[in-house]
Amino acid sequence: MNRVQITVNGQTLVGNSHQHLLEQLEHAGLAPEYQCRNGVCGACRCKLDNGSVDQKDAMAYLSAGEILTCQSTPLSDVELTFDYQLVTRAKAVNE
Numbered sequence: 001m002n003r004v005q006i007t008v009n010g011q012t013l014v015g016n017s018h019q020h021l022l023e024q025l026e027h028a029g030l031a032p033e034y035q036c037r038n039g040v041c042g043a044c045r046c047k048l049d050n051g052s053v054d055q056k057d058a059m060a061y062l063s064a065g066e067i068l069t070c071q072s073t074p075l076s077d078v079e080l081t082f083d084y085q086l087v088t089r090a091k092a093v094n095e
């Protein structure tokens with residue numbers, strides 16, 4: 001497992017190169033939008049401003065430079081931009 005830096009809407013997190021970005025953002029306490037978690041709906045899309053990802057089974061429509069966070073694993077440090085403000089979930093004690 002390689003450690004990578006994930007910068008999302010200007011906030012930098014420490015991530016890894018083996019989990020999908022959506023899961024990693026959720027583990028960091030962020031709440032990006034999603035529906036299917038299967039590469040179909042497109043709800044989890046964001047812009048990949050820098051870096052590279054391994055993206056599997058993306059059936060949703062994507063514009064140039066966009067990725068599906070539910071299907072993408074970082075291959076390097078990445079910079080992501082969501083076109084909305086990400087909500088931060090409060091973590092429960094002992095989580």
Ligand code: FES
Nearest residue numbers: 037039042044070
């Ligand atoms: S959550 Fe549906 S494509 Fe990612």
